Amino acid sequence: MIRALGLLLLFLLELAVLGIGAWWGWALDAATPVRLLAAAAVPLLLAVLWGVFGSPKARVPLSAPAKHTFQAAWFVLGGGLLALLGRPLLGVALVAVWAVTVTLLRRAGRPA
Numbered sequence: 001m002i003r004a005l006g007l008l009l010l011f012l013l014e015l016a017v018l019g020i021g022a023w024w025g026w027a028l029d030a031a032t033p034v035r036l037l038a039a040a041a042v043p044l045l046l047a048v049l050w051g052v053f054g055s056p057k058a059r060v061p062l063s064a065p066a067k068h069t070f071q072a073a074w075f076v077l078g079g080g081l082l083a084l085l086g087r088p089l090l091g092v093a094l095v096a097v098w099a100v101t102v103t104l105l106r107r108a109g110r111p112a
Contacts, residue, residue: 001006002104002108003030003105003108006087006101006104006105007032007105009097009101010098010101010102010105012096013075013078013094013098013101014050014054016078016094017046017074017075017077017078017081017094018046019041019043019047020078020081020082020085020094021042021043021046021078021081022040022042023039023081023085024038024040024041024042024063024081024084024085025039025041025042025043026038026042027038027085030043043089046074050074051072053067053070054067054070054074056064059073062071067101070100071100071102075095075098075099077091078091078094079095080093081092
């Protein structure tokens with residue numbers, strides 16, 4: 001049960017990074033068409049990258065350390081985008097919740 005909740009939380013955090021990417025794109029200091037394009041393109045690009053490298057069924061299989069590094073970079077990017085949006089504490093919280101969740105899942109014997 002705890003593992004299932006941890007995996008659910010990780011999935012929700014992954015989706016949050018996509019939403020943060022859209023928010024960042026929309027917040028750009030640019031004309032509305034550029035903002036709309038960025039708000040759609042950034043999460044799309046992030047989703048493609050996740051599908052290729054980060055997901056459990058990734059198209060490019062990475063070694064465990066490389067996959068963990070990619071996933072860490074994913075959440076640090078999300079935290080950095082939140083900081084750029086003026087929400088640095090939320091950015092730190094995003095990365096911290098991810099790190100704690102992954103650590104607990106690994107200690108429970110379930111690699112994340």
